[in-house]
Amino acid sequence: MGTKRFPWKGNFLKVPPKVRADLDKIDGDLIAIAAVKSVSVADVQSGLYAHLGLETDLLDGSIVANGPRRPPEDAGKWSYRNARGWDRKRPDLPMVPKSFVWESPNFGDASTYGTHTHHQTRQVYQNQVFEAQGMEIEPTVLSQTTGDHVVVKFALTPLLNRGQPEFELMLLWALNVLQENTGVTGVASSTATKEDFLGTIQLDWDIFPPGTIDDVVSWFTSKPSAASRSPDFDKHLRDRTAAFNKLQPQSYIRGSGQFGSYFGAKFADDLVVFENLRYGNALYILYDDWGDISKRSRLDLLRDHDAKFDRVVHTADWQFQFDKIMRMEMSARRRGKGRR
Structure with a gap:
């Protein structure tokens, strides 16, 4: 992934205990991935949060949010997977037949004699493919004074549902996307309806x-x-x-x-x-x-x-x-x- 882009902790190997405790307190199946952070005005002015649309208004110097934004893929491992998808090898599952096709030159000289096609089927480990998720982060300025900090809520879309496939893995993925891009992460109860959630997926x-x-x-x-x-x-x-x-x-x-x-x-x-x-x-x-x-x-x-x-x-x-x-x-x- 190259040089670390942001100064805060990158990601978690497992769901943090505090997040797990907060999750256990939430009634219902719909979960919002969101957290509140006291953000330095100087950091906003330096462009640290520009990738999320959190910027300084040129007219009055106030902090404004122009989101939501899809996180950049170089923010971290999970942001890269969010943008590009993820192939997860599953050696715990039975191997399966897979076909491979390639061309070889005739008599070692394709320009003169052309090529011929090879076809081979062999046993390989199964891959679990997760398509690019397209998660986005929306900042909301909750309070703004004349001081050197503002309070901002960072919320991730789409919502998660406890009943969806691979919920635990998707929870870790979403928490890490938020963490990689903001330095904070958390969960909250959602007021959205089930229909709102289904409309996103x-x-x-x-x-x-x-x-x-x-x-x-x-x-x-x-x-x-x-x-x-x-x-x-x-x-x-x-x-x-x-x-x-x-x-x-x-x-x-x-x-x-x-x-x-x-x-x-x-x-x-x-x-x-x-x-x-x-x-x-x-x-x-x-x-x-x-x-x-x-x-x-x-x-x-x-x-x-x-x-x-x-x-x-x-x-x-x-x-x-x-x-x-x-x-x-x-x-x-x-x-x-x-x-x-």
Whole structure:
């Protein structure tokens, strides 16, 4: 991660005892990750909290909050995972078969004799994939006097639910994101409703029939999203559509929610490809039934182990890897043999 960015303690290996005690006092399932801090005006003026939108007003010198902001990935290990996602190796689980595809030169000279494709399946440890979470931190100035400190509440979104998958791990993740970026962390009771919480994690799926690249791009961008504000979004979307179109999908899919924007294609009931366009770091090939996929929330969509999906990271040869895997899977289905 390089040089430590902030002067305070970076993160915790486990939930701090005080936070655990506060958590036990909270009634209900919805948990807000938040803490209050007395912040030095001098630190705000120096830009220590600028990454969260806490700044000095140029007109009257007061401290103002212009959040929420997504924490920078270089704030610490957990902030990096928040921005990029996390692959968690699971040696405690049974190994699973995984396919590998690569090209080798013919007779040692690809420029003269071309290449040939190798395909190998071998047993590997399962990985538990956590997609980029997109947590954001919102500062609120609670009191401001003429002194040299202001009282600020730092709150993380989205909320957590005790009943959600991997709650303990997600709690530690959220606490550490707040700690890495503010120097404080804690939990509080939430006044939000269950519907408010579900609105941050559930996805609405739309289906669109195959069409030209322009048709698909126009359809996807007809519903504004956080992803559409990303750099090179239009080129990104066109590149993915071109890759999918070559394989003749049955339909295109769009999943949208408060903290995610997904684009993909369905090739069979148990062969669906998509990626989160807000982050755009990998394509996911899922082998679950589409009826099951469409009911899953943003938070648990990829939280199964990789026996049920392949992840194609966007390296230089990602299109080659993606094309080979998909053609093998589609060929198996034409022969009446699905992957699973």
